[in-house]
């Protein structure tokens with residue numbers, strides 16, 4: 001019996017594959033490599049290059065590997081891109097996501113751990129954000145994930161498909177093997193490190209007049225290895241007969257953009273050039289999670305999510321892979 005990991009060649013997927021493998025799980029990866037990197041996963045693992053919407057392929061994988069659970073990461077995940085190309089996002093993340101669920105249900109798979117996101121909440125009405133906060137996304141990416149949560153709930157009702165929807169806040173950091181390589185890069189910590197090495201001329205600080213202590217936006221940063229451990233715990237929860245549920249994955253502590261840059265300057269031991277820029281439309285001033293539910297129900301205990309540890313791990317990986325996976 002094996003676990004199907006969709007999007008397993010992506011950033012968070014590859015780190016989760018690494019952990020599942022360490023834990024002795026049989027893992028099969030399905031990724032179309034649209035945004036992922038074949039080199040990010042152990043070449044000895046079964047790997048299928050293909051789309052989650054390919055029903056024949058998923059049926060074959062489920063049959064040949066006796067898939068018992070699915071950890072579903074595969075998605076397009078750029079907020080800005082989703083605003084310009086909403087149909088592409090609804091097709092890839094929602095329509096193909098539904099096709100995947102259909103293939104899994106037909107194949108008898110009844111456990112799914114799903115990558116959801118803080119973007120399903122939209123503009124927060126309170127901080128930190130609990131799972132019971134109303135969900136009103138402000139962009140197509142957030143809606144594409146919100147719809148998948150609703151579809152999963154309906155599949156539980158109709159087919160007994162048990163799911164854990166994990167709403168990540170800001171994934172960051174690296175393991176010794178796997179790091180963050182997005183094209184284009186839009187995440188703060190890699191950009192800060194690119195500016196530290198001169199690969200980028202500076203870090204743009206989008207918004208310096210937010211109602212926060214230093215005027216810059218506050219986010220909840222969570223180490224990718226801590227995210228990976230939550231997926232393993234969610235799988236165990238479902239295998240143990242646990243109910244379907246949604247869980248925030250964050251630390252409950254927020255750091256401002258300026259605080260991230262200051263911490264990175266200490267880690268890399270040099271000043272990092274910055275440039276103030278205007279706010280980006282739809283960027284809330286503060287996004288911080290309450291994660292008590294994941295701690296209580298899943299037994300999750302993030303160990304590596306202090307900011308300096310996160311940045312040090314990302315810095316170590318960037319130094320070994322200055323051009324990401326391509327020439328790493």
Ligand SMILES: NC(=O)c1ccc[n+]([C@@H]2O[C@H](COP(=O)([O-])OP(=O)(O)OC[C@H]3O[C@@H](n4cnc5c(N)ncnc54)[C@H](O)[C@@H]3O)[C@@H](O)[C@H]2O)c1
Nearest residue numbers: 007009010011012032034035036051052074075077115171
């Ligand atoms: N990075 C974050 O901070 C963050 C925060 C919240 C939620 N998420 C979610 O976590 C998941 C993983 O994010 P990531 O940062 O690792 O992204 P990523 O782009 O590195 O990984 C996504 C992977 O999915 C693959 N993929 C996309 N569409 C596919 C399809 N139709 N068929 C097969 N493979 C497909 C891509 O090739 C890529 O390897 C995504 O679902 C994303 O929405 C990420």
